[in-house]
Amino acid sequence: MTLASSIQQVCFLVLAATVVGGSLGVVLLPNIVYSAFLLGGVFLAVAGLYLLLNASFVAAAQVLVYVGAVNVLILFAIMLVNKKETMAAIPGLPVRRLLSGLVCGGLFALLLRVAYTTAWALPGPLPVGEEATIRIGEHLFSDYLLPFELASVLLLMAMIGAIVLARRDVFSSDVITGEPADQGLIEKSRTPLLLDGPPASPSLQETAP
Amino acid sequence: MDSAPIVTTGLDLQTSFVEVLQGLGLSSGAARLLWLPLPMLTVLVAAVVGVLVNVWLERKISAAVQQRIGPEYAGALGILQPLADGLKLVFKEDIIPARADGLLFTLGPVLVLVPVILSWLVVPFGQNLLISNVGVGVFLWISLSSIQPIGLLMSGYASNNKYSLLGGLRAAAQSISYEIPLALAVLAVVMMSNSLSTVDIVNQQAGAGILSWNIWRQPVGFVIFWICALAECERLPFDLPEAEEELVAGYQTEYSGMKFALFYLGSYINLVLSALLVAVLYLGGWSFPVPVEWLAGLLGQSVDAPLVQVITASVGIAMTVLKAYLLVFFAILLRWTVPRVRIDQLLDLGWKFLLPVALVNLLVTAALKLAFPSVFGG
Numbered sequence: 001m002t003l004a005s006s007i008q009q010v011c012f013l014v015l016a017a018t019v020v021g022g023s024l025g026v027v028l029l030p031n032i033v034y035s036a037f038l039l040g041g042v043f044l045a046v047a048g049l050y051l052l053l054n055a056s057f058v059a060a061a062q063v064l065v066y067v068g069a070v071n072v073l074i075l076f077a078i079m080l081v082n083k084k085e086t087m088a089a090i091p092g093l094p095v096r097r098l099l100s101g102l103v104c105g106g107l108f109a110l111l112l113r114v115a116y117t118t119a120w121a122l123p124g125p126l127p128v129g130e131e132a133t134i135r136i137g138e139h140l141f142s143d144y145l146l147p148f149e150l151a152s153v154l155l156l157m158a159m160i161g162a163i164v165l166a167r168r169d170v171f172s173s174d175v176i177t178g179e180p181a182d183q184g185l186i187e188k189s190r191t192p193l194l195l196d197g198p199p200a201s202p203s204l205q206e207t208a209p
Numbered sequence: 210m211d212s213a214p215i216v217t218t219g220l221d222l223q224t225s226f227v228e229v230l231q232g233l234g235l236s237s238g239a240a241r242l243l244w245l246p247l248p249m250l251t252v253l254v255a256a257v258v259g260v261l262v263n264v265w266l267e268r269k270i271s272a273a274v275q276q277r278i279g280p281e282y283a284g285a286l287g288i289l290q291p292l293a294d295g296l297k298l299v300f301k302e303d304i305i306p307a308r309a310d311g312l313l314f315t316l317g318p319v320l321v322l323v324p325v326i327l328s329w330l331v332v333p334f335g336q337n338l339l340i341s342n343v344g345v346g347v348f349l350w351i352s353l354s355s356i357q358p359i360g361l362l363m364s365g366y367a368s369n370n371k372y373s374l375l376g377g378l379r380a381a382a383q384s385i386s387y388e389i390p391l392a393l394a395v396l397a398v399v400m401m402s403n404s405l406s407t408v409d410i411v412n413q414q415a416g417a418g419i420l421s422w423n424i425w426r427q428p429v430g431f432v433i434f435w436i437c438a439l440a441e442c443e444r445l446p447f448d449l450p451e452a453e454e455e456l457v458a459g460y461q462t463e464y465s466g467m468k469f470a471l472f473y474l475g476s477y478i479n480l481v482l483s484a485l486l487v488a489v490l491y492l493g494g495w496s497f498p499v500p501v502e503w504l505a506g507l508l509g510q511s512v513d514a515p516l517v518q519v520i521t522a523s524v525g526i527a528m529t530v531l532k533a534y535l536l537v538f539f540a541i542l543l544r545w546t547v548p549r550v551r552i553d554q555l556l557d558l559g560w561k562f563l564l565p566v567a568l569v570n571l572l573v574t575a576a577l578k579l580a581f582p583s584v585f586g587g
Contacts, residue, residue: 037359
């Protein structure tokens with residue numbers, strides 16, 4: 001065994017252990033912030049596995065999309081609504097945990113069976129390595145054009161939906177309370193916000209510039 | 210893909226080193242293994258020394274802008290002042306706040322620094338003078354720099370301090386929103402040179418000296434890239450995450466000693482790195498304003514002669530560093546002369562101005578490439 005292949009072996013073992021341990025941590029840790037950070041670690045380890053498979057472009061894309069965008073978004077969401085409150089006790093928690101554990105175990109057994117019965121040796125061409133960027137581009141704009149375009153349309157729809165939800169002034173009234181919902185707070189900053197009592201005396205207003 | 214043959218091979222230290230060691234009786238693999246840590250250590254040392262120079266420049270230039278003298282007692286012209294700063298940080302007590310999350314608090318600064326140092330992997334100082342000419346080149350830099358916000362969020366959250374959390378959130382929001390125009394500006398350059406590799410991008414700008422540099426073909430891209438790079442480095446006018454008047458010191462508020470020094474190092478290494486990448490993408494990288502081959506021909510020397518190779522390589526390194534530090538000088542001058550923008554102005558600038566302009570720049574570049582393939586890369 002040459003030096004390069006043994007280094008590869010060690011790298012693979014470390015990365016695989018990180019992926020397995022990290023994903024278990026994501027699911028099992030009670031602190032959601034730790035789970036989110038561990039998820040980032042798992043994504044990074046998967047990128048490392050891609051690197052070992054000579055797919056450096058896919059690895060870089062994995063880091064950019066999953067770590068840099070998806071995981072940061074998850075962290076944002078957690079940190080913006082991070083209220084420390086104890087969950088209400090759910091009835092029959094042990095039974096629920098047992099059931100979900102059984103489902104996960106069944107799925108794991110199924111995947112194990114698939115992994116052992118599949119012939120993994122691919123008869124296809126050798127990995128292209130550095131040329132992969134060009135090859136991926138060619139495929140995206142020829143035989144995979146339709147899925148590619150459909151995915152972008154899906155993303156566009158999600159984006160427009162997010163804008164509609166975020167810009168509440170599109171709706172004239174709040175869906176739940178029925179009160180007029182707008183974001184006029186910033187524009188109306190000239191009127192005092194804490195004006196519960198009678199309005200200020202007219203003499204004061206006249207002296208103001 | 211038709212890959213054009215590379216005209217000049219230039220100084221190849223790795224081959225020479227391996228050959229010398231093989232001459233001493235080592236196997237090829239062992240010689241390569243001995244070579245591996247050398248460029249990494251060199252680049253690491255270069256990055257840290259670059260930071261020291263940067264700190265000194267910052268102190269002197271800020272003093273000049275404000276009509277002070279600046280440091281002058283520590284060494285000639287105060288040149289040892291950054292070392293004194295560094296020593297002070299090393300000897301400071303390392304405090305972890307009582308209610309903070311110790312693990313994440315320690316991990317945060319590391320996650321901020323490591324991707325920045327890793328990105329030096331792709332910075333070329335010559336045809337063969339870089340750690341690794343990876344095919345994904347600048348894309349690797351973009352994706353590595355997207356890890357940084359996680360470290361910022363982590364340290365902001367772990368400090369258990371409202372200013373830190375706000376600073377961390379701001380930092381992440383800022384670097385996400387400026388990453389998109391940055392990537393689009395890089396994409397226009399990549400489109401012209403048909404490659405993501407930094408070496409290929411520089412080679413594509415060779416030929417006519419200063420006239421063939423990308424800055425003439427991508428003036429808009431250059432400005433967008435520089436603005437976004439400043440925003441990614443959190444330099445003034447974009448240092449919102451650590452705005453003193455609003456957030457004490459942002460995500461760094463609770464940090465002291467070596468952990469603070471990691472943030473400090475990270476931000477300065479990032480500034481030098483961004484300046485180097487601007488030099489590589491737009492200012493011709495290691496190339497001299499007049500083509501070196503032409504000069505060598507004028508003096509009647511062959512480009513492949515060993516002495517000429519060494520001189521060319523030295524000139525290349527000097528040119529790269531010179532260009533980068535010229536840009537660093539502008540960044541420092543900007544910091545001490547320009548007021549800070551507000552957070553809403555910052556996001557407006559990023560999303561409503563730079564993003565559309567970068568998209569138009571990309572489309573125009575594509576059109577020009579189709580129309581004039583000889584000038585804009587075929």
